[in-house]
Amino acid sequence: MLADDALRATADGFELDVRLNWYRSLPLSSVKTLELTVDGEAIPGDEITFAVNGHVYSLGSLAERWDETWFVLDTATLRVRRPLVRAGARVAVHLKLGTRIPYILLGPEPLEYVSERGRELTAC
Amino acid sequence: MTAALPKLGVTLYSFTPDFHAGRYTFEDLVVEAAQRGLGPGLEVIGFQSFRGFPHMSREIETRFLRLVDEHGWELACLDGNVDVAVRADRLLDEDELVEYMEAQLAAAARLGFPVLRVQNQATPAVIERLLPAAERLRVKLGMEIHAPETVRSPWVLALRELYAQLDSPYLGFIPDFGASTRGISPSVFDTFRAKGVSEELLQAIAQRWDELGGRHFEAHEEIGNFIGLAHSMGAGDHAVNLAVFAVGIHGHQDPQAWAEILPDVVHVHGKFFEVRDDGHEPVVPIEELIDVLVAGGYDGYIASEYEGWHWNTQADAFEQVARQQALCRRALEKHGSAVAR
Numbered sequence: 001m002l003a004d005d006a007l008r009a010t011a012d013g014f015e016l017d018v019r020l021n022w023y024r025s026l027p028l029s030s031v032k033t034l035e036l037t038v039d040g041e042a043i044p045g046d047e048i049t050f051a052v053n054g055h056v057y058s059l060g061s062l063a064e065r066w067d068e069t070w071f072v073l074d075t076a077t078l079r080v081r082r083p084l085v086r087a088g089a090r091v092a093v094h095l096k097l098g099t100r101i102p103y104i105l106l107g108p109e110p111l112e113y114v115s116e117r118g119r120e121l122t123a124c
Numbered sequence: 125m126t127a128a129l130p131k132l133g134v135t136l137y138s139f140t141p142d143f144h145a146g147r148y149t150f151e152d153l154v155v156e157a158a159q160r161g162l163g164p165g166l167e168v169i170g171f172q173s174f175r176g177f178p179h180m181s182r183e184i185e186t187r188f189l190r191l192v193d194e195h196g197w198e199l200a201c202l203d204g205n206v207d208v209a210v211r212a213d214r215l216l217d218e219d220e221l222v223e224y225m226e227a228q229l230a231a232a233a234r235l236g237f238p239v240l241r242v243q244n245q246a247t248p249a250v251i252e253r254l255l256p257a258a259e260r261l262r263v264k265l266g267m268e269i270h271a272p273e274t275v276r277s278p279w280v281l282a283l284r285e286l287y288a289q290l291d292s293p294y295l296g297f298i299p300d301f302g303a304s305t306r307g308i309s310p311s312v313f314d315t316f317r318a319k320g321v322s323e324e325l326l327q328a329i330a331q332r333w334d335e336l337g338g339r340h341f342e343a344h345e346e347i348g349n350f351i352g353l354a355h356s357m358g359a360g361d362h363a364v365n366l367a368v369f370a371v372g373i374h375g376h377q378d379p380q381a382w383a384e385i386l387p388d389v390v391h392v393h394g395k396f397f398e399v400r401d402d403g404h405e406p407v408v409p410i411e412e413l414i415d416v417l418v419a420g421g422y423d424g425y426i427a428s429e430y431e432g433w434h435w436n437t438q439a440d441a442f443e444q445v446a447r448q449q450a451l452c453r454r455a456l457e458k459h460g461s462a463v464a465r
Contacts, residue, residue, distance in 0.1 A: 023140050024171040024205070029212040063212035071175050072144070102207035103243050106344035110209035116361075 002095060006075075007085065007121040014038070014085035014123065017075040021097050021115035025072045028052070028065035032112055033098030038084050039091055052076040085123045094118040128423035129456050130392070130414070132449050133165020133200045136173060138430035139441050143172075150174075151191055158195035162445050165200035165425035166192065167391075168237075170228060178204075178231035185235060200425040201266065201298070201391045202237035204228040206245040221246070222253045229254065233261035239391045241266050241298055244279055248286040251295065258294040266298040266390045271375030272336075272343050274303060275384050287388055296390030299382050302397075302431070303375035305407045308333055309397035312369050315435040316362055325357040329370055337376035347371045365435070373431060379412045386420030394426040398436070399447035410448070414455040426452060 006017040016036070020026060031050070036043045045059045052070055056079070070076060085091050098114040105111070134157055142148045148156060150173045157163070170177040174184060192199060206225065208215050216224060225246065232240045240263050246254070251265060258265050267283060269275065275284075280297075287295045313326045332353060336346065350367035359366055373395075382389070396408045417426070430444045 019144075023137070023144075024169055025175075025177070026171075027207070027210050029210065032212070066211045069171075069176070072172055073146075100209060100212070102209040103205045103245055105209065105245065106347075 001097060001115055001117045002093065002119050002121070003075075004121070005124055007091060007093060007123045009085045009087040009089075009123045010079070013079065013081040013083060015080075016078045016093065016095070018078060018095065018097065019075055020070060020072050020099070022099055022101065022113060023072065025069050026099055027102065028057070028062045028068045028070055030099045030102060031059075031062045031070070031097070032100045033096060033114060034059055034078075035096040036078060036080070037094040038080075041084060043080055043082065047080055047082060049079045050076055051079060087123055089123050090120050091123055092118070093121050127421060127460075129460055130417055130422055130424060130426050131165055131198075132163070132452055133167060133198070133425040133427040134162040134445055134449075135167035135169070135201075135203070135393070135427045135429045137167075137169055137203075138428060138433075138445050140172070141433050141437065142441060151187065154188070154191045154197070155195060156442065157445075158197060160442055160446060162428070162442070162449065164196065164198045165427055166197040167201040167203065167425075167427040169203040169205075170231060171205050172203075174231075178227040180231065189235065198425075199235065199237045200427055201239040201241055202228075202232040202235065203241040204232070204243075206243040208245040218247075218250060218253070221250050225250070225254055226257045229257050229261055229263050229265075232263045237263065239264045239266045239296075239298075241268050241391070243268055244273070248282050251283065252286060252290065255290060255292060255294060259292065262294075264294045264296050264390045266296050268298045268300060268393070269303055269385075270300040270393075271303045271305070271373050272341070272346070272371055274375065274377040275381050284385065284388075296388045297385050298391045298393060299385070299389060300393040300395050300429070301408050301410070301413055302373050302393075302395035304377045304379040304382070304409065304413060305374045306409060307407050308370050308374050309407050309432065311398040311432055311436055312366075316366060319362060321359055321362055321366070322357065325354060325359055328353060328357060329366060333370055333374065336371070343371060369434065373434075374407070379409055379416055382413070382416050383420050386417070386422055389417075389420075389422055389424065391424055392417065392422070392426045394428045394448065394452065395431055396428070396444075396448050397430075397432040398439070399444055399451060403447060403451060405448065405451065410451050411455040414452060415459075418456070418459045428452070
């Protein structure tokens, strides 16, 4: 979910590369929960954009993108405009990703597969 | 004259961690598995292996088929997914789901796979409506029966009734060997013991699993019960995985029960968790399962499906598949002359 080189400082904030937490590709609409904490500071969802397939989406709009696929080997890039990360700094990143698995229903609701990763990353 | 025996093969799902980590591309896996003699049958998960599935580029399809040809693979099964909950706001209706699955049938036909694996979110009504496309495209619909479901699960009984009524060679089942296990794989317990889960909890899980064997239960309810049990005994973050591994991939069905549906079996998932140094799988009764298949006249593919990678991150999946196929080969050789590699 988070590789060693996943974190980058940018001019006005930072970017974090994220991998899927399931064995196969899923529609973007599967991304149900995405919570990011950087050095203990929770980033509000409306400050995070999600870039994949050359498109940039707000987290809130992913639910509508059921006709677009997040390929299982591709990274999606989270972008945050908040000067929390400097290049070369060690940063504690915590990510919670919950994906709705579209072919597994638990009763009427699809299974949400939730993964959490906490890592110290060095920003590029 | 001896009757034809089942043929061996492999699903590339067995190598998921190698693929995700970038140690092998999809195309590398097609080549590597062939070079290790893990064929002849090849099974692939559409949404895992093919970028753009089910609408892949012509280049992706051409390159795949060239490798299949060069390395002597026989296409056995394309795994589809019945993504009824692809939308976030509601489930697909029947028309939409039929259309969604027809695209996967068409992908199987373009590539030359004889079977499309489907899953139980495809109701009998959806299956019936997919049949004309399956017949036109000459691709069989193979409904997977996976733990904890069995040949007697209510939805399977409903489908068996439909199959009897429609009587088409393009409708069938795919048994998964993981539905017929003797217990939870010891490799699961080894892994969680090493992570610090208590012996008392592991024993409680094993005991509870044994108790489930005697009764019908709803998978999601029982997974919830196992999660509760694991939490109450201090499993913490391991509770969900322990529950899913215990209930969701280790089934209780009597191996002999597959005989009830064997005339309709179009493909088999040779699920296993660990073949040890002594050459045996501790909980999947592979020899007995193969005896049942042979006795029922099944002569399709058994695709080895290694699933121990979910918890064992050290094992070499290629070696595991090779060991399991050696076991299958020994079991098959009892029934006839040498089995082709």
